[in-house]
Amino acid sequence: MKAGLILFLLWVPCAAAATVTGNAVLVNADGTAVKMSDNAGIVVWLDPVGAAPASAASGKSVTMNQRNQTFLPHLLAVQVGTAVDFPNSDPIFHNAFSNYEGQVFDLQLYAPKTSRRVVFRRAGMVHVFCNVHENMSAVIAVLPTPYFTVTGADGRFQIQAPAGNYRVHIWHERGQPESLRKAEQRITLASEEVRLPEIQVLQGAEVPLHNNKYGQPYFSVPDAHTYYPGGRH
Numbered sequence: 706m707k708a709g710l711i712l713f714l715l716w717v718p719c720a721a722a723a724t725v726t727g728n729a730v731l732v733n734a735d736g737t738a739v740k741m742s743d744n745a746g747i748v749v750w751l752d753p754v755g756a757a758p759a760s761a762a763s764g765k766s767v768t769m770n771q772r773n774q775t776f777l778p779h780l781l782a783v784q785v786g787t788a789v790d791f792p793n794s795d796p797i798f799h800n801a802f803s804n805y806e807g808q809v810f811d812l813q814l815y816a817p818k819t820s821r822r823v824v825f826r827r828a829g830m831v832h833v834f835c836n837v838h839e840n841m842s843a844v845i846a847v848l849p850t851p852y853f854t855v856t857g858a859d860g861r862f863q864i865q866a867p868a869g870n871y872r873v874h875i876w877h878e879r880g881q882p883e884s885l886r887k888a889e890q891r892i893t894l895a896s897e898e899v900r901l902p903e904i905q906v907l908q909g910a911e912v913p914l915h916n917n918k919y920g921q922p923y924f925s926v927p928d929a930h931t932y933y934p935g936g937r938h
Contacts, residue, residue: 723894727901728860744860751855751871776843792820800836806824807831839923880906
């Protein structure tokens, strides 16, 4: 009698994708809506509860351009492990850097039509500046999870994630820290969509003043606006 080979296939179902939706709004101290403003730029993310931390992103890259002495976009949200390219699209030199909170980096002075890259390996809010142009600033929200989004002008958001337990986090550049902490909540995602009640973010936190990368006040650099010949079209 020939020995038979019996194969047992174990089917393990994957956690189905679930959805959480809601809207976040900026409000004044008295609870009224902020005038002449919109609700864009509110970062919303889901942190798994009781689960292994998400693996860092691998091979992902996004761009924060420098054009007309402005970082574009002003706000980026990325997962830990993501590479951010900083192309210089101006006809002048730039020096993007960050030296407090989040991940510290310094891209040094570099010419037009060139680009430099930073891989963000540490979670946190990274405030980005230019060492040449004091008016330039941006924020990169480096998050420990792939489940996140940034609101548009209407404040609405939608995030898909595997079924499970999560903690909802909210952040806005001008959101008061206590208000952001109070906005945190725990949710359970299953097969049905979870609709969150309106989240109000109390606006009023001042965007911190910054010095140059040496910790000194900015001063007028004679060639700060000198056009680089190779940058002209």
